[in-house]
Amino acid sequence: MGKKIYDSVSVLPSVGQKRQEALNQLGVFTILDLLSHFPFRYEDIQEKNLLEIEDQEKVTLKGNVVSEAVVSRFGPKKNRLSFRLIIEHAVISITFFNQSYLKNKIVLGEELAVFGKWDAKRKSLTGIKILGTSSGDSTNDFESIYKANKGIKQKTIFELVKKAYQNYHELIPENVPNELKEKYRLISHNEAVYGMHFPTSQEQSKQARREVIFEEFLLYQLKLQSLRKKQKAAGYGLQIKYDVKDLRRFIASLPFELTKAQKRVVNEICTDLKEPMHMHRLLQGDVGSGKTIVAAIALFATANAKYQSALMVPTEILAEQHMESLSQLFDPLEVRIALLTGSTKVKERRIILEELENGQLDIIIGTHALIQKDVYFSRLGLVITDEQHRFGVNQRKILRDKGKEPDVLFMTATPIPRTLAITTYGEMDVSIIDELPAGRIPIETTWTRPKNFELTLEFMERQLRLGSQAYVICPLIEESETLDVKNATDIYEKLSAYYATRYQVGLLHGKMKSAEKEQVMHQFKENKLAVLVSTTVIEVGVNVPNATTMVIYDADRFGLSQLHQLRGRVGRGHKESYCILVANPKSETGIERMKIMTETLDGFVLSEKDLELRGAGDLFGSKQSGLPNFKVGDIIGDFGALEAARQEATELVNNPKFMIDPKYSQLRKSLGLEQLSEQNFN
Incomplete structure (x- = not known):
């Protein structure tokens, strides 16, 4: 058998078991994985004239060694290697810390190239690495810097990539069809891989990056659009035939009128329910926008059509909260509803499960308890997942699989700009509640410096005297040696002492057991x-x-969006509410972010600003956001390419020839799509 691009990296010389394990930890298993493990940045190591260099700039200097290399030791494991180079008639001091092993490379009278950080005041260079000598290796102008780990150095990764490219470059797949390469003026993927790893100019690197980004966006969008077409074309979704008059009466009986945005979203969801197609919809709504009442209307419509619904939420507190509010709406209508969590008593749980399986229950609200093996439904028609990013893909699938293709509604209070939501959640339909109910008292937001915290405590105490309660949020649980920020444990102790016997102070953090957290809440x-x-x-x-x-x-x-989510914990009653941001921003951007928080309560506006100022990683906080993790592409900075890829993917998937034309065979292979006949695909 000949070599294949999907061969294990272990086929490369010098890749033993330990090195293979280190590569595997980086997500590198095959030769193709290795060639796709692109540098995350480049060091510009071009030699520069002394007069061109700015203070603290990383540069390469080349000159002749004019002094012996001397190693000085200080402390048990620390050392300093010092010598001097003559460059353009100037004598420059070079210092390497804890790299005494380089001494043998420094030969008096020989030419030497050193890369390091320039100190303009001292006319000296703190060395990072030796790039070459007159008798050694020549240097390139750009050095690729890779993500590495303890088991493998980035220099070793570069050498392995070089070997892999030399031996396998002719097998690198070309996924982007020629017509799209011509349309967007893209180089071949083979050239792009070379240009990403071994660029000789910024232009070469730029062209390589354009192709790599478009390809990974296109593959991602094709998967989404294929899934979307499969869902739409299958035609095996449930048809939930609720009585329109009954639904209108229910909506009219609500103690308030729906906003225009809520009415629009209700229409979108209820239209989906009645269609025989499978519903797969994401409902976005800002904090306090009224997502719960929209969910309640969908639950009522489903029960009215004699189907069951499940509402899964991440915490018991939230489940109890939904149970309380929905019971008030449904009890008078004889819609049967139950709560199932980890705290449900054994006897009560057994009764609930029996009634659920027998069809005596219309709606079940619960936590992860809903996805246990012994939970069975009689006729599951609708699955709603609140704060969907808090659940794994498999967890959501387990609940969905408890019915025969039930309609699915995901809800999130994390505002994502509409264009971004449509593009990144391309397999779903997206509904957005972009309007707050009338009568909500705006939360007054201010920001102050830490030195004014005494005034903040005094203000908080005035609110406590009125019988109100307060949250105090800290970024850390305990004191950190590396971060100069407040921690919850320390603040809890200080506030407990400050308020003494006047007010009770509680502490809540992620290291506590679930039962402890629930008790405190x-x-x-x-x-x-x-x-x-x-x-x-x-x-x-x-x-x-x-x-x-x-x-x-x-x-x-x-991030602004996270601050907005936290702010949304207050302002939920009839009293005026306040959010005080205690910060000491070190930059103009930091100050601007604090000002923005005081100027708007619109989560979608804030999410747009967050995208501009901080990027997607900070906007969505953690990896739980469900957003794709691209190797090179940035969904914000490269949004134009992402949108172009979405449009092209949609056209390809809807092209009857996509699944049968030989020119798309490599693309289908990379996507893992089976070759279907034109008749089967349509």
């Missing part, structure tokens, strides 16, 4: 605690209308 909800000191675990949590003050320490360490 219950105490706060029942007003047994006046102040709750917490990390961001309360970002999505219980509804406490009596909490009117939100204090966020080190607010400049959070």
Whole structure:
């Protein structure tokens, strides 16, 4: 058998078991993985004239060694290697720290190229590496820097990539069809791989990056659009035939009128329910926009059509909160509803499961308890997942598979700009509630420096005297040696001492056991605690209308969208509410972000600003966002390419020849799509 691009990296010389394991940890298993493990940046190591160099700039200097290399030792494991080069008639001091092994490379009188950081005041260079000698290797102008780990150095990765390219470059697949390469003026993928790893100019690197980004966006979008077409074309979705008059009566009976945005979203969802197609919809709504009532209308419509619904939420507190509010709506209508969580007692749980399986229950609200093996439905028609990013793909699938292709509605309070949502969640339909209900009292937001915290405490105490409650948020649980930020444990102790016997202070953080967290949240909800000191675990949590003050320490360490989510924990009742951001921003951008928070309460506006200022990683906070993780492409910086790829993918998937034309065979192979006949695909 000949060599293949999907051969294990272990076929390369010098890749033993340990090195293979180190590569595997980086997501590199095959030769193709290795060639796709692109540098995340480049060092410009072109030799520069002394007069062109700025202070603290990383540069390459080349000259002749004019002094012996001397190693000085200080401390048990520290050393300093010093020597001098003559460059353009100037004598420059060179220092390497903890690299005494380089001494043998420094030969008096020989030419030497050194890469390091320039100190303009001292006319000296702190060496990073020796690039070449008159008798050694020549240097390139750009050095590729790779993501590495303890098991393998980035220099070793570069050498392995070089070997892999030399031996396998002719097998690198060309996924982008020729017509798209011509349309977007893209180089071949083979050239792009070379240009990414071994660029000789910025232009070569730029052209390589354009092709690599478009290809990975195209492959991603093709998977999404193929899935979307499969879902739409299958035609095996449920047809939930609710009575329109009954649904209208239910909506009319609500104690408030729906906003225009809620009405629009309700129409979109209810139209999906009645269609025989499978619903796969994402509902976005800002904090307090009324997603729960929209979900309630969908639940009622499903029950009216004699189907069952499941509403899965990430915490018991949230499940109980939904149970309480939905029971008030449904009990008078004899819609049968139950709550199932990890805390449900054995006897009660057995009764609930029996009624669910027998069809005596219309709606079940619960946590992960809903996806246990012994949970069976009689006629599951609708699955709603609240804060969908808090659940894994498999967890959501387990619940969905408990019915025969039930309609699916995901809900999230993390605002994502519409264009980005459509492009990144391309397999779903997207509904957005972009309007807040009338009558909501705006949250007054201010920001202050840490030196004014005494005034913040005084303001908070005035609110506590009125019978209200307060949150105090910190970025860390415990003290950190590396970060100069406030921690929850320290603040909890200080506030407990400050308020002494006047007010009870509680502590909540992610290291606590679930039962402990639930207990603290219950105490706060029942007003047994006046102040709750917490990390961001309360970002999505219980509804406490009596909490009117939100204090966020080190607010400049959070993204705007996360700050907005935290702010949304207050302002849920009829009292005026306040959010105080305590921050000491070190940059103009940091100050601008604090000002933006005080100027708008619109989560979608803030998410747009976050995208501009910080990028997608900070906007969505953690890897739980469900957004794709591209190797090179940036969904914000390269949004134009992402949108172009989406449009091209949609056209390809809807082209009857896509699954049968030989010119798309490599693309189909890379996507893992089976070759179907034109008749089967349509």
